[in-house]
Amino acid sequence: MKDVEKLLRGKIPCPETGIEVRKSICTICDPLTQCGLDLYVKDGKIIKVEGSKENPYSNGTLCSKGAATRQYVYHTDRLKTPLKRVGPRGSGNYEAISWDEALNTIAEKFKQIKQDHGPESVAFFSGYSKWFRPFLHRLAHAFGSPNYLTESSTCYQAMGMAQKLVFGLPGGPDIKNAKCLLIWSANPFHSNTGNVLPILKAKEKGLKIICVDPRHTPTAAQADIHLQLKPGTDGALALAMANVIINEELYDFDFVNNYTYGFKEYKEYVQEFTPEKAEEITGVAARKIRDAARLYAGTKPGCIMPSASPVVHHTNGVQNYRAVFSLAGLTGNYDVYGGNLVQPMSFLYITGGFLTRADEFVHPKTWDELPPRVGEDRFPVWRELVDEAQSIHLPFQIQSGKPYPIKALIGFGLNYRMWPDSNFMRESLEKLDFFVNVDLFRTDSCQYADIILPACSSVERSELRCYAQRYVIYTQPVIEPLGESRDDASIITDLAERLGLDDPLFRQGYEACLDWILEPSGLKIEELKKHPGGMPLPQPLKIAEKKYSQKGFATPSGKLEFVSTRLQKYKETFGYEALPAYNHPKHSAAETPELAEEYPFILNTGSRLPMYVHTRTFRLPWTRSLRPQAAADIYPSDAEKLGIKQNDDLKIVTPKGSIRVKANLTKIGQPGVIYMYHGYSEADVNGLLEADYYDPISGFPGFKSFLCKIEKA
Ligand SMILES: Nc1nc2c(c(=O)[nH]1)N[C@H]1C(S)=C(S)[C@@H](COP(=O)(O)OP(=O)(O)OC[C@H]3O[C@@H](n4cnc5c(=O)[nH]c(N)nc54)[C@H](O)[C@@H]3O)O[C@H]1N2
Ligand SMILES: Nc1nc2c(c(=O)[nH]1)N[C@H]1C(S)=C(S)[C@@H](COP(=O)(O)OP(=O)(O)OC[C@H]3O[C@@H](n4cnc5c(=O)[nH]c(N)nc54)[C@H](O)[C@@H]3O)O[C@H]1N2
Ligand SMILES: [Mo]
Numbered sequence: 130m131k132d133v134e135k136l137l138r139g140k141i142p143c144p145e146t147g148i149e150v151r152k153s154i155c156t157i158c159d160p161l162t163q164c165g166l167d168l169y170v171k172d173g174k175i176i177k178v179e180g181s182k183e184n185p186y187s188n189g190t191l192c193s194k195g196a197a198t199r200q201y202v203y204h205t206d207r208l209k210t211p212l213k214r215v216g217p218r219g220s221g222n223y224e225a226i227s228w229d230e231a232l233n234t235i236a237e238k239f240k241q242i243k244q245d246h247g248p249e250s251v252a253f254f255s256g257y258s259k260w261f262r263p264f265l266h267r268l269a270h271a272f273g274s275p276n277y278l279t280e281s282s283t284c285y286q287a288m289g290m291a292q293k294l295v296f297g298l299p300g301g302p303d304i305k306n307a308k309c310l311l312i313w314s315a316n317p318f319h320s321n322t323g324n325v326l327p328i329l330k331a332k333e334k335g336l337k338i339i340c341v342d343p344r345h346t347p348t349a350a351q352a353d354i355h356l357q358l359k360p361g362t363d364g365a366l367a368l369a370m371a372n373v374i375i376n377e378e379l380y381d382f383d384f385v386n387n388y389t390y391g392f393k394e395y396k397e398y399v400q401e402f403t404p405e406k407a408e409e410i411t412g413v414a415a416r417k418i419r420d421a422a423r424l425y426a427g428t429k430p431g432c433i434m435p436s437a438s439p440v441v442h443h444t445n446g447v448q449n450y451r452a453v454f455s456l457a458g459l460t461g462n463y464d465v466y467g468g469n470l471v472q473p474m475s476f477l478y479i480t481g482g483f484l485t486r487a488d489e490f491v492h493p494k495t496w497d498e499l500p501p502r503v504g505e506d507r508f509p510v511w512r513e514l515v516d517e518a519q520s521i522h523l524p525f526q527i528q529s530g531k532p533y534p535i536k537a538l539i540g541f542g543l544n545y546r547m548w549p550d551s552n553f554m555r556e557s558l559e560k561l562d563f564f565v566n567v568d569l570f571r572t573d574s575c576q577y578a579d580i581i582l583p584a585c586s587s588v589e590r591s592e593l594r595c596y597a598q599r600y601v602i603y604t605q606p607v608i609e610p611l612g613e614s615r616d617d618a619s620i621i622t623d624l625a626e627r628l629g630l631d632d633p634l635f636r637q638g639y640e641a642c643l644d645w646i647l648e649p650s651g652l653k654i655e656e657l658k659k660h661p662g663g664m665p666l667p668q669p670l671k672i673a674e675k676k677y678s679q680k681g682f683a684t685p686s687g688k689l690e691f692v693s694t695r696l697q698k699y700k701e702t703f704g705y706e707a708l709p710a711y712n713h714p715k716h717s718a719a720e721t722p723e724l725a726e727e728y729p730f731i732l733n734t735g736s737r738l739p740m741y742v743h744t745r746t747f748r749l750p751w752t753r754s755l756r757p758q759a760a761a762d763i764y765p766s767d768a769e770k771l772g773i774k775q776n777d778d779l780k781i782v783t784p785k786g787s788i789r790v791k792a793n794l795t796k797i798g799q800p801g802v803i804y805m806y807h808g809y810s811e812a813d814v815n816g817l818l819e820a821d822y823y824d825p826i827s828g829f830p831g832f833k834s835f836l837c838k839i840e841k842a
Pocket of ligand 2: 158284285313314315316317319320321341342343344346359360361362363436437438439440443733735736737738739740741742743833
């Protein structure tokens with residue numbers, strides 16, 4: 130074999146082969162996991178994918194999704210041109226149109242609706258993708274619509290609300306400096322792989338770990354104590370831990386006396402939650418609850434690692450997490466090194482160690498200058514604490530037209546299967562006068578759009594990302610955008626222009642906007658471009674601890690609130706309880722015994738599988754081969770009672786409907802609970818939920834505890 134041929138077969142980057150290695154990041158998961166990519170490119174095509182060693186988050190590793198980048202980027206489902214619907218909605222009949230025609234049609238439609246119904250009748254939605262969000266947010270508000278909506282109405286925000294209610298400002302786990310880590314429902318081994326190594330390293334140095342999870346996960350396997358509770362009973366468990374910490378006088382007297390509000394009432398309330406009572410509710414042995422409380426309160430500093438979703442995917446989610454975060458209040462573990470440390474958000478939900486003007490950027494108008502947002506009459510505390518409209522309420526408002534009609538919607542990666550009662554959301558899309566969806570792929574949701582726009586993937590464009598490891602990257606395109614696909618940010622700025630929004634900053638384009646946002650940090654896009662693989666932050670902010678001792682807490686009382694003065698205001702009107710009160714999930718054996726008799730299993734949906742991220746990687750052969758069919762996890766003893774064997778077809782049935790999936794017999798969970806991943810077209814578990822099965826404080830759907838029965842199909 131000739132030398133060059135050998136080099137080519139080995140995909141060796143060198144002048145002889147014409148193969149170049151270019152840097153990028155993987156944004157198939159987005160935004161906490163953004164692993165570094167080394168992409169081998171020949172003749173404008175990616176021929177090989179590796180992890181980037183210099184990336185401090187992923188350290189050269191890639192998961193199955195990132196390894197399948199070529200299958201993702203070059204998939205035949207990729208949209209290549211703008212499309213216009215020519216048949217009835219859902220028929221799938223589209224014809225290709227030019228970008229000019231597409232964007233002009235959208236702009237004309239939006240302007241007409243604004244004139245006839247007001248700007249609030251046009252809604253702007255972002256699915257799970259995050260990179261373009263500040264641009265979409267600015268577009269909505271500049272247009273005059275308060276209805277910037279995102280997937281974060283099912284993710285992160287409710288956990289953030291719970292923290293804001295207790296602390297004022299949220300604090301993240303400072304694992305590096307901690308002696309005890311209380312992981313309250315997170316499984317980074319599957320969901321956030323770059324966080325695993327820091328935990329394992331700290332454990333080698335003696336970090337104690339408590340893990341609260343209904344399943345035996347790889348994370349739980351690392352724990353000194355695993356509290357395997359019943360889904361949705363987190364509040365009762367946390368209140369019982371508080372009971373032990375208070376009654377055994379393990380709490381931080383100084384902190385509680387000087388900096389907290391409502392301790393007396395809280396102390397009284399937790400008396401009800403003895404470990405024995407909590408054992409009945411949660412299924413966790415009283416002895417273990419005591420051990421965990423003593424370990425967390427006695428091993429300082431200790432931090433709580435929460436998650437964006439599982440605890441708040443319950444009808445009692447915000448209150449449950451308030452009970453959990455109150456433990457940091459009791460022990461003085463808030464805003465201290467090794468505890469839950471407050472850091473400024475830099476960009477796209479990441480505390481990267483620098484300041485930006487991102488908040489100012491998204492608010493060309495203040496909320497006071499805008500009409501009321503979707504859901505704000507329903508969720509008043511959301512309105513006070515969250516900087517966007519509530520998406521879960523969107524289909525209700527489309528259907529009712531109250532308090533005002535929603536006529537048009539543009540989605541950037543809108544997937545109707547994200548919503549509880551996904552069919553209700555799909556029907557709502559059909560009711561709109563005008564619906565546009567922007568996506569990489571021709572998805573089920575695109576079939577209901579009047580216009581579909583093709584977005585390009587992260588390796589075909591640039592984007593700014595930062596890391597908690599004090600590292601920043603501004604990526605550059607590795608290949609040309611496929612077909613006529615374009616990056617979301619330029620679609621947004623182009624649309625702003627055609628809408629006649631007089632926005633000089635937008636007009637200068639993505640990079641100029643980023644420079645404006647980055648101004649307080651001293652970072653410049655030109656400089657970042659010189660470091661294609663990213664660079665360490667030149668001058669990271671020094672984060673002080675105990676900032677509250679000077680500034681107080683950003684709560685209405687100025688103290689850390691065991692009793693929430695913000696919730697108290699809505700006691701009469703909305704029935705919100707000011708204490709972190711425990712109520713059972715709305716549908717449960719305790720609350721609805723008759724329903725539970727017919728539907729005896731708890732259905733818990735969406736625990737992350739390592740090879741899938743929502744609906745994004747089902748279509749990739751490599752990832753799909755790792756779990757080819759939609760399957761539900763069922764405990765072997767439950768399966769046996771029902772005569773179900775491994776890989777049998779079973780039906781999951783709720784009052785709302787049924788789906789057919791394979792049985793996966795496993796002891797990862799517990800008897801009486803069925804686990805099922807979300808997002809499958811052929812077995813959409815969100816079709817089994819009521820649209821209004823949600824937490825009355827946050828509006829977050831109760832994805833992780835509703836009732837079902839199992840039948841052998
Ligand atoms: N039952 C149940 N339901 C759940 C959950 C659960 O645990 N259980 N989890 C909830 C949570 S936490 C979340 S975050 C949501 C996620 O909900 P979704 O937003 O539905 O998540 P995805 O399917 O990842 O992304 C939506 C679309 O974005 C497209 N997309 C990808 N990249 C881009 C891009 O760069 N630009 C554009 N324009 N589009 C892009 C994808 O192709 C996809 O069609 O689901 C929620 N739903
Ligand atoms: N591979 C992969 N990674 C992902 C995603 C993905 O879809 N795939 N999605 C991303 C997104 S949008 C999010 S929000 C994060 C979520 O990240 P994580 O929260 O870490 O992941 P999950 O698997 O959803 O939930 C973590 C654990 O919560 C447990 N759990 C379920 N119900 C309860 C409960 O009632 N109480 C308690 N205490 N624990 C419970 C589950 O058993 C699970 O092991 O993952 C992100 N990373
Ligand atoms: Mo999420």
